[in-house]
Amino acid sequence: MKRIQIIAEMKAACRQLTRAGKTLGFVPTMGALHEGHFSLVRASRSRCDATTVSIFVNPLQFGPTEDLSKYPRPLERDAELLEGLGVDLLFMPTVDEMYPAGARTHVLVEGLSDKLDGASRPGHFRGVTTVVTKLFEIVRPDCAFFGQKDAAQVAVLRKLVTDLDMDVELVVCPIVRETDGLAMSSRNIYLTPEQRQQALVLQRALMRVQMAAEQGERDAAKLGAIARQVIAEERGAHLDYVAIVDPETLDPVGDVSRGTLVAVAAYFGTTRLIDNVVIAGGR
Numbered sequence: 001m002k003r004i005q006i007i008a009e010m011k012a013a014c015r016q017l018t019r020a021g022k023t024l025g026f027v028p029t030m031g032a033l034h035e036g037h038f039s040l041v042r043a044s045r046s047r048c049d050a051t052t053v054s055i056f057v058n059p060l061q062f063g064p065t066e067d068l069s070k071y072p073r074p075l076e077r078d079a080e081l082l083e084g085l086g087v088d089l090l091f092m093p094t095v096d097e098m099y100p101a102g103a104r105t106h107v108l109v110e111g112l113s114d115k116l117d118g119a120s121r122p123g124h125f126r127g128v129t130t131v132v133t134k135l136f137e138i139v140r141p142d143c144a145f146f147g148q149k150d151a152a153q154v155a156v157l158r159k160l161v162t163d164l165d166m167d168v169e170l171v172v173c174p175i176v177r178e179t180d181g182l183a184m185s186s187r188n189i190y191l192t193p194e195q196r197q198q199a200l201v202l203q204r205a206l207m208r209v210q211m212a213a214e215q216g217e218r219d220a221a222k223l224g225a226i227a228r229q230v231i232a233e234e235r236g237a238h239l240d241y242v243a244i245v246d247p248e249t250l251d252p253v254g255d256v257s258r259g260t261l262v263a264v265a266a267y268f269g270t271t272r273l274i275d276n277v278v279i280a281g282g283r
Contacts, residue, residue: 001079001082001083001086001087001088001089001090002088002089002090003079003090003092004089004090004091004092005091005092005093005094005097006093006097007093007097007098007138010089010091010093010138010139011138013089014052014089014138014139014140014141015140017049017050017088017089018140018142022048022049022050023047023048023049023050023142023143024048024049024050024051024052024139024140024141024142024143025043025044025045025047025048025050025051025052025141025142025143025144025145026044026051026052026053026054026135026136026139026141026143026144026145026168027040027041027044027051027052027053027054027144027145028053028054028056028131028132028135028144028146029053029054029055029056030055030056030057030058030071030186031055031056031057031072031073031074031075031078031186032071032072032073032074032078032186032189033055033078033081033082033186034176034184034185034186035176035184036147036149036175036176036183036184036185038081038085039147039173039174039176040145040146040147040173041053041082041085041087041145042085043145043171043173044143044145044171045085045086047143047171048141048142048143050088050089051086051087051088051089052087052088052089052090052091052139052141053082053087053089053090053091054090054091054092054093054135054139055075055078055079055090055091055092056091056092056093056098056131056135057071057073058098058127058128058131059095059099059127060099060106060123060126060127060128060130060131061121061123061124061125061126061127061128061131062124062127063121063122063123063124066121067187067190071186072186072189075092079092091135091138091139098131098134105130106126106130107126107129107130107133107160108125108126108129109125109129109156109159109160109163112125112155112156112159112249112250113125113126113129113156115152115243115245115250115251116151116152116241116243116245116250116263116265117152117153117265117274118152118156119241120240120241120265120272125152125153125156128153128156128157129156129157129160132157132160133160133164136166136168140167140168141168142168142169143168143169143170143171144168144169144170144171145171145173146170146171146172146173147172147173147174147175147176148172148173148174148175148276148278149175149176149183149184149185149274149275149276150274151247151261151263151276151278152250152263154170154172155247155248155249155250157170158170158248159248175275175276177203180200181200181203181204182196182199182200182202182203183202183203183273183274183275185273185274187271187272187273188271188273190269190270190271191268191269191271192269194236195236195268195269195271198234198236198237198268199237199266199268199273201230201231201233201234201237201266202231202237202264202266202273202274202275203275204230205226205227205228205230205231205242205264206227206262206264206275206276206277207277208226208227208230209223209224209226209227209262209277209279210262210277210279212226213256213279218255218256218257219254219255220244220252220253220254220255220256220260221254223244223256223262224242224243224244227242227262227264228242231264231266236268236269237266237267237268238266238267238268239264239265239266240265240266240267240272241263241264241265242262242263242264243261243262243263243264244256244260244261244262244263245260245261245263246260246261247259247260247261247278256279256281257281258281259278259279259280259281260278260279260281261276261277261278261279262276262277262278262279263275263276264276
């Protein structure tokens, strides 16, 4: 595995692979890697001839009160794990390399970037779409792999790719969970043992909603009330949102008959976690 920090070197290495006729898969990350990330790497390796991963803690997607300074950065550990998984190229740029002095350009998907996590974290998705646009131009992958846990991000990036006619396929992989059901997240390490148990309420709420939908409940307001009630019963959880929305537009829906994203976010102490489930349409 080749480790690269300079944009020009990364471009050259990626072009060398594609000129040789290899398909290129890409997994963008912020590091502190876990099994969720590794599932994306495996998906890339199963589908593409070569796989590249980026590790970059992107300051543009953190708000002024968020955890940028304490975000975990075990770079050497991450690199060794990725090498063991057979990654071909690892891109680890500095902030100055990605955003040199004088950089003024941002990319914003209007109408989506202020919904769900975008409403709770103003400016977050502008930071995501700006860095992803840069990374896609540097790597020029055939396929880019993202996790379903970040469902709002997936919707924003799909719109970005469509609107800018980007020649990349977004591949969305299932949520990877701990054995007790907690969705894997780099932020889980911030939880105390007590908060770790409290956080399981997110999946419980989603499972209750899914069960109600499978039993015939179609009314989104009633399903949302079920999720809020379950979360309210966990005193350690401080609800951010329960959203029942169209998975592409992130607009609220009145019923779930056509396929719906049910997304939740809550704080446990100062740690904000998200989770979601997709309710299939057709009933």
